[in-house]
């Protein structure tokens with residue numbers, strides 16, 4: 001479907017204003033070992049009395065799914081008292097205040113909340129994307145709804161938000177796989193005709209490689225580079241949200257260029273195996289990657305989460321067609337497998353807490369009219385269907401929602417001949433184009449984005465290929481509204497309150 005755009009009027013000048021929080025002071029436990037701290041935290045959150053209880057909420061999703069924007073908007077709405085009618089503690093007037101405090105983990109970078117909010121509100125640009133883990137603590141003071149709890153005194157909940165790349169999650173299944181199995185699977189995938197364009201240079205680099213020959217660093221590096229090139233190319237194939245492990249090859253974080261990332265899948269040697277062979281070297285490095293990269297991530301971060309939200313850019317996949325949607329579905333089921341306790345026994349042995357609420361959110365719902373939000377939610381529910389059955393089975397509650405962490409558009413109608421079409425109104429980012437017009441980032445337009453299919457399963461079918469294409473434009477973050485009294489309202493959103501209610505509402509009851 002072609003984008004149908006109508007220019008309405010120029011954007012108004014933006015108001016000045018800053019939003020900064022002064023973090024409070026808090027005693028920190030820094031000398032305990034990880035295991036002791038894990039045990040202590042578990043104890044504390046169980047008894048609830050020793051220190052204020054804390055809740056660790058993981059925020060994940062593949063690159064550009066909307067993690068940074070989501071966390072910034074969530075915190076901004078909590079701290080500034082946004083419009084959150086579905087979030088009960090807030091709607092019932094029981095939330096006294098929410099403020100930032102120093103995070104409990106000194107070794108994890110702090111989420112750059114102030115910078116991101118400044119970008120969104122003052123500059124009306126999207127925050128810069130980040131490629132590593134980050135953490136932020138928001139402390140919520142509230143009044144319990146229960147008579148008995150209220151008598152004990154006002155409640156405090158430390159909400160520890162952990163933002164980490166979804167690509168890293170895809171590493172979890174590696175823990176249960178040896179090098180041979182992983183190499184076989186990876187090579188099989190790469191040799192599928194679907195990836196021909198992306199895989200050719202890497203497969204060419206593999207030509208003539210003898211896994212039984214003596215190992216040498218130059219060969220290892222050359223293969224690792226070619227393999228990384230393939231992984232990146234797969235990710236760029238379309239806007240396909242497809243990602244294969246190892247996750248750090250795509251999102252190295254602080255490990256960029258490190259030897260732990262210098263391996264690649266190769267075909268096994270035909271003859272006898274020697275300890276000095278290339279095969280053995282690759283095998284050792286793969287195991288090293290698991291023990292030095294994957295395990296610590298899961299022990300220090302993943303295994304300590306109480307709740308999790310997985311952000312999914314469903315609209316981008318829909319836009320790219322059924323192949324991309326199917327790829328998204330399989331990536332999501334890999335992600336889901338990580339939340340199935342018992343699959344990796346060392347993980348369940350290490351800690352006895354586990355994710356008990358899991359939310360999947362289709363982000364950027366402000367790109368479609370609200371009459372399509374239910375359809376967007378139904379499509380995501382379909383994509384995670386088989387996976388959510390399993391999570392429900394294992395005791396976790398699962399919810400699915402279509403959201404916009406920051407609502408960049410308003411709604412209206414455009415006339416198309418005799419038809420009145422539901423439209424979204426916003427300011428396209430500078431450089432966005434519709435029907436040959438290139439926008440300057442100052443002009444507001446109304447756009448009919450097209451309709452989502454009513455039958456959610458149809459998005460997986462080939463014949464839906466051209467039918468579903470949406471008119472996609474990236475819009476600037478919104479101009480914040482100011483009340484008659486001069487107060488600037490917090491960032492507008494779609495259903496962030498529902499997300500909050502599901503993920504933390506019960507802990508503020």
Ligand SMILES: Nc1nc2c(ncn2[C@@H]2O[C@H](COP(=O)(O)OP(=O)(O)O)[C@@H](O)[C@H]2O)c(=O)[nH]1
Nearest residue numbers: 063064065066067068069126364404405406408
């Ligand atoms: N309109 C709109 N765009 C969004 C929203 N969230 C994210 N985006 C867009 O998606 C891009 C990537 O988001 P970001 O949070 O940086 O993704 P991350 O890589 O998962 O942290 C942003 O630069 C925005 O252009 C949203 O709620 N509404």
Ligand SMILES: [Mg+2]
Nearest residue numbers: 067068129130
């Ligand atoms: Mg980010």
